[in-house]
Amino acid sequence: MTSQDVIHSFFVPAFRIKQDVLPGRYTTLWFKATVPGRYHLFCAEYCGTNHSGMGGDIVVMEPQDYAQWMAGGPSAPLQETGKQLFVQLGCGTCHRFDVQGRGPNLTAIYNKPVLLEDGRTVIADENYVRESILNPTAKIVSGFKPVMPTFQGIVSDEQLNALVAYVKSLAQPPPGTAGLQNQPAASPAEPQNVQVQ
Numbered sequence: 001m002t003s004q005d006v007i008h009s010f011f012v013p014a015f016r017i018k019q020d021v022l023p024g025r026y027t028t029l030w031f032k033a034t035v036p037g038r039y040h041l042f043c044a045e046y047c048g049t050n051h052s053g054m055g056g057d058i059v060v061m062e063p064q065d066y067a068q069w070m071a072g073g074p075s076a077p078l079q080e081t082g083k084q085l086f087v088q089l090g091c092g093t094c095h096r097f098d099v100q101g102r103g104p105n106l107t108a109i110y111n112k113p114v115l116l117e118d119g120r121t122v123i124a125d126e127n128y129v130r131e132s133i134l135n136p137t138a139k140i141v142s143g144f145k146p147v148m149p150t151f152q153g154i155v156s157d158e159q160l161n162a163l164v165a166y167v168k169s170l171a172q173p174p175p176g177t178a179g180l181q182n183q184p185a186a187s188p189a190e191p192q193n194v195q196v197q
């Protein structure tokens with residue numbers, strides 16, 4: 001989760017979970033909903049004039065209901081928007097996928113350790129990718145020059161999210177491979193599909 005303006009707080013009383021949502025940073029929260037239904041979510045941090053109207057519902061569905069809802073016409077996934085932006089902004093000129101370009105190849109870097117010019121190693125998580133787009137010289141990857149311009153003020157927060165989602169999607173293993181091994185076995189009796197409105 002991230003915020004485009006001020007600090008909000010994502011609060012789902014029925015699930016007993018609450019987490020601050022901050023501008024300029026990603027925070028995460030997880031839950032496992034076990035009973036189908038509609039659960040109201042609130043912003044629990046006074047954030048401005050429309051604070052009281054800031055809310056929504058989490059709809060927990062049975063798998064077959066979820067499949068039906070999904071079939072109703074999904075909008076373009078965030079990573080698809082990010083891919084289009086990646087092309088539009090010319091990111092691929094330096095971040096090439098075929099040969100080594102002036103910037104690092106972004107395939108499968110997400111959530112992996114990256115060696116920096118100063119000898120440090122960092123994990124290429126969401127916050128790192130975000131920072132690298134807004135402030136590219138903050139952490140220079142070993143073997144590369146600080147030639148990338150900043151995209152601060154050029155991409156909106158929404159576009160930034162899309163670009164981060166695209167970089168994340170490049171790290172996903174092909175379907176049916178090792179990526180899902182660590183997930184707990186799902187019980188078919190329980191609803192596992194959740195839609196946030």
Ligand SMILES: [Cu+2]
Binds near residue numbers: 009043046047054
């Ligand atoms: Cu709020």
